[in-house]
Amino acid sequence: MKRLRSFTALIVSSLCVISSCVKAQDSAEKIQPVSSDKILIVYLSRTKNTKVIAGMIKGNVGGRMVELELQTPYPEDYKAIVDQVAAENASGFLPPLKTQIEDISQYEVIFVGFPTWGMQLPPPMKSFLKQYDLSGKTVVPFNTNAGYGTGSSFQAVKNLAPKSKVPEGFTTRGGIERDGILFVMEGEREVQAQAEVRKWLQKIGASK
Numbered sequence: 512m513k514r515l516r517s518f519t520a521l522i523v524s525s526l527c528v529i530s531s532c533v534k535a536q537d538s539a540e541k542i543q544p545v546s547s548d549k550i551l552i553v554y555l556s557r558t559k560n561t562k563v564i565a566g567m568i569k570g571n572v573g574g575r576m577v578e579l580e581l582q583t584p585y586p587e588d589y590k591a592i593v594d595q596v597a598a599e600n601a602s603g604f605l606p607p608l609k610t611q612i613e614d615i616s617q618y619e620v621i622f623v624g625f626p627t628w629g630m631q632l633p634p635p636m637k638s639f640l641k642q643y644d645l646s647g648k649t650v651v652p653f654n655t656n657a658g659y660g661t662g663s664s665f666q667a668v669k670n671l672a673p674k675s676k677v678p679e680g681f682t683t684r685g686g687i688e689r690d691g692i693l694f695v696m697e698g699e700r701e702v703q704a705q706a707e708v709r710k711w712l713q714k715i716g717a718s719k
């Protein structure tokens with residue numbers, strides 16, 4: 512009986528430790544409130560759906576918006592860009608960026624937005640995350656895609672920013688360029704996405 516009681520006590524105390532760990536992790540994944548001049552919103556957007564989401568984030572929490580541009584832009588043709596991105600992903604090529612961010616150290620929270628490309632993080636965003644030291648900062652991913660989800664992209668953000676806090680990312684349906692559907696973030700779809708963004712920002716503690 513005595514043994515059973517001490518065994519039960521052990522289980523109960525272990526559960527307490529586990530649950531406090533879970534709680535600690537929950538709060539670790541929330542963004543600590545920062546002033547808007549410490550927020551940077553970096554995004555990659557070919558057909559401008561992700562750009563609209565970036566604007567919604569800025570509308571809610573403030574910050575500076577910066578579009579990622581390449582030294583050598585991708586081809587306009589859809590098939591050509593798909594092939595090029597597949598080759599870059601296969602070889603690990605990181606396309607050099609035209610966009611340069613001066614004094615990134617002033618930012619504490621960096622939202623990184625991108626479409627899903629080939630079910631991965633697009634190479635230019637890999638270049639960005641490789642180029643800058645984001646240690647100790649909070650890096651928050653957001654995404655649009657054609658309906659197939661984020662693939663490995665959110666995990667890639669975590670891997671490329673190993674010393675950053677990475678809260679839950681945001682994803683929503685954007686265009687389907689393959690089927691000729693390019694920009695969709697207007698009218699009802701925009702209103703719907705706006706509500707989704709607001710709910711997510713509240714959940715991660717980035718807005719009231």
Ligand SMILES: Cc1cc2nc3c(=O)[nH]c(=O)nc-3n(C[C@H](O)[C@H](O)[C@H](O)COP(=O)(O)O)c2cc1C
Nearest residue numbers: 556557558559560561626629630656657659685686
């Ligand atoms: C090169 C390329 C590859 C893509 N690969 C995927 C994919 O693997 N899965 C998916 O759901 N959508 C894919 N898409 C569609 C985009 O993710 C989608 O249209 C997104 O909303 C585009 O965002 P943007 O308007 O900000 O450029 C791809 C688009 C391009 C151009």
